[in-house]
Amino acid sequence: MGTTTPFQELQHAAQVRVLAGERVWLEDAALEQLRITARLPHIRAAVGLPDLHPGRGYPVGAAFFSVNHFYPALVGGDIGCGMGLWRTDLRAHAASASKLEKQLGNIDGPLPDALMADAQRQLDGIAVAQLPASREMLAASIGTIGGGNHFAELQVVDEVYDADADIDRKRVHLLVHSGSRGLGGAILREHVERFGHAGLTAGSGDARVYLAQHDAALDFACLNRIWIARRILQAIRAEADLLLDVSHNHVQEAEFGGECGFLHRKGATPSDQGVVMIPGSRGDFSYLVRPVAGRDEALFSLAHGAGRKWSRSDCMGRLAHKYRSDELRRTRFGSTVVCNDKELLYEEAPQAYKDVDSVVAALVDAGLVTLLARLRPILTYKKGGLAACC
């Protein structure tokens, strides 16, 4: 006589997979978040990537596939966050971190006037009318890195695994990790105020409005990375070619298990957009990898980085007695960390992140990627660079 039938249970049963080898650090809290999120109505499949770690309500390093319905809250606030990689014309053997740091100065604020006019022109392509953000707000934030795990990093090639890889050992590379800044946050805030975490019905007017805003945030985030790179390149007097730009926070229409639906990526790098970069912490390598085509069991997704091992709030307590802040401004590679925010310096310490080798090895072992090259940081810009003198 029970009112809950096994059929209901089956209806909501989603396939849950975790792709992590034995070497990968995995927290129970993250697995629990993955299982709970997979139980949301309309979710058909959930995948935890090896960088899986707890987030605010939903896990980071995960992908979710749903049908007839999608969840903006699952994408989170930093819609369009991702990685951009450039090959500069700077010669790797001649690169000096201290010189680059001085040339770079402070790149936290709005773009310098000389670049702003061009950036504003590009912002015309972003349909501001439908966004909870003014054109002035977008202009103020374009070309800025932001906080948290965002960074801009100058790297050199440490090792090449595939002779056919399009990678130049002789050149300095620039990796930019940033997103849509205040814009994505405003879109999510407005959405949650109206709909909470219930999500939206596919094809509804409200769904169309969100997706249009989401797409604008993706465009803005990509432009943001481009302008971060441009201001850096101008400062260090270099030219560069864009090698890749890939977002890891978004929702898109996709087909899985013979059904059309929505693929949410929350800190999950697409495996269907060509070569991607999987960075470790500021004190670890970044891996350039080629996704193996035609593998859908990981929901067309890969790890987006090493993934956190410690929560931000634990870092100061765990590290302050062991390392002074100036010791954290250098890494085991001898690379320089530009960060005048003490809290952030500890929160983003290499010790707070999983070992990127274990994360990438899990992807290789699962047959999801092949390695192309390994890059090593020489300078990581977080925030608070030296103000330009004279």
Add this chain to the structure above:
DNA sequence: ATGTTC
């Protein structure tokens, strides 16, 4: 994540 926020 955050033109954060206590």
